Amino acid sequence: MATLLDFRRRIRSVKSTQQITRAMKFVAAAKLRRAQDGVFAARPYAREILRVLRSAAARMESTAHPLLERRPEERILAVVLTGDRSLCGAFNTNVLRRATTFFREQSSKNIQVMAIGKKGRDTLRKRGANVVADYINVSANVDYAIAKEIGGKIGEMYAAGEVDAVYAVYNEFKNVMVQRLCTAKLLPIDPAVLASETAEAGQSAAIGTEHEEAPLVDYLYEEPLGDIFSGLLPRYLEAEVFRILLESAAAEHAARMTAMDSATRNASELIDKLTLEMNKIRQAGITKELIEIVSGAASATS
Amino acid sequence: MLPETIELQVVTPERHVLQESVQAVEIPGKEGYLGVLPGHAPLITELGIGILTYHKGSQARYLTVIHGYAEVLPGRVIVLAEVSERAEEIDLARTLAAHERAQAEIARASAGDAEWRQASFALQRAMVRQQAATRGGAGAGAQEPGSSAS
Incomplete structure (x- = not known):
């Protein structure tokens, strides 16, 4: 039978675990706030670059560009975004499961993998995926420089014809409780994105009408519009990559926060249960001693 | 109109x-x-x-x-x-330090290679920051005496 001392030890150990999980929860919450701010701060730029890109595209006769070129999809690059650390619930597992499903669906094609995050890199390597590039320690502090690097790399691979399509598998941050798994096509850039200037005109009517300006005035250029367009497209790709990195980081922190919150709660429950058990045993001991004293006294007086 | x-x-x-x-x-x-x-x-x-x-x-x-x-x-x-x-956001002291670092880097690296390009980019950046900070700081200081203290 477990003694009182055993219980005390168990309780102490659970308590210290709980302290760790609680601290991790607070750290994750703080990081989540930062990541969320980052997601919001990145939106105006993404919106404006898309708008400028569209208005440039609308003024051009042909929008041929290596990043827009469509080829039969024979070789695919899958960008898989995971975290660098675990203890975040099913976050990494979910992404990797989705990635595996994706690989199976596309198994007739040649798949290369770019792993972002240590967990994904290690697991995918172990499973024998063709990991051609990896970036780690990204999610702790997402900055634009890394998005630029990754965007540049995939743009280069695509333009050089090394791959025919680029997909990203990642977690999208919906809210603190919910992450949504996404498989998004990064390249080739969908021409519909550029063409929807007229469809979007309705939305941005506020901007258009405010200055009483016809949507299609010709621009003055300092340099050929084609050059500007070719310069803008990679920036758009980088902004997309940046958004995905930020989403994934925010989702990771949210997942870790929820996981650590439930771990802390489970620890509390366990402590309560153990304390109850311990008290029962203590009480049993006291009762036994009392009976012994009473019966001892009874036998002495008789 | x-x-x-x-x-x-x-x-x-x-x-x-x-x-x-x-x-x-x-x-x-x-x-x-x-x-x-x-x-x-x-x-x-x-x-x-x-x-x-x-x-x-x-x-x-x-x-x-x-x-x-x-x-x-x-x-x-x-x-x-x-x-x-x-x-207003620029930390002049840090920019000056970056300027010096970049200059030292340029002196060390051989012209034209990646390191040199990086350093000259850093130098350009530091110079622009300095200009903005001194102009912005002095200009804003003259017009708004209260803000120069910050």
Whole structure:
């Protein structure tokens, strides 16, 4: 039978675990706030670059560009975004499961993998995926420089014809409780994105009408519009990559926060249960001693 | 009718730097500075490394801008910069240190290689920051005595 001392030890150990999980929860919450701010701060730029890109595209006769070129999809690059650390619930597992499903669906094609995050890199390597590039320690502090690097790399691979399509598998941050798994096509850039200037005109009517300006005035250029367009497209790709990195980081922190919150709660429950058990045993001991004293006294007086 | 002010918006991938109604803007284009007044013809330009100046009332304010694009519409200017800071935000001491570091780096590296290019980019950046900070600091100090203490 477990003694009182055993219980005390168990309780102490659970308590210290709980302290760790609680601290991790607070750290994750703080990081989540930062990541969320980052997601919001990145939106105006993404919106404006898309708008400028569209208005440039609308003024051009042909929008041929290596990043827009469509080829039969024979070789695919899958960008898989995971975290660098675990203890975040099913976050990494979910992404990797989705990635595996994706690989199976596309198994007739040649798949290369770019792993972002240590967990994904290690697991995918172990499973024998063709990991051609990896970036780690990204999610702790997402900055634009890394998005630029990754965007540049995939743009280069695509333009050089090394791959025919680029997909990203990642977690999208919906809210603190919910992450949504996404498989998004990064390249080739969908021409519909550029063409929807007229469809979007309705939305941005506020901007258009405010200055009483016809949507299609010709621009003055300092340099050929084609050059500007070719310069803008990679920036758009980088902004997309940046958004995905930020989403994934925010989702990771949210997942870790929820996981650590439930771990802390489970620890509390366990402590309560153990304390109850311990008290029962203590009480049993006291009762036994009392009976012994009473019966001892009874036998002495008789 | 021409608009009387320009809606200036400066955004970088990492943050929304500025949105204000201004009377005039000078943009550091890749091929040189260009001044924009309300009602300017639509224009797209690539940006270089330099200082963006905007005039609001009698005040001139400064921002550093490093690469990117700008779109000019009759009543609106959108600056999509890769990096941009307001003059008030710049830490002059740090910039001076970066300047010295970059100069040392350039002296050490051989001209033309990757390290040298990186260092000269850093030097350019540091110089623009310094200019903006001294101009912005001195200018703002003269017009708003209270702000120079901060």
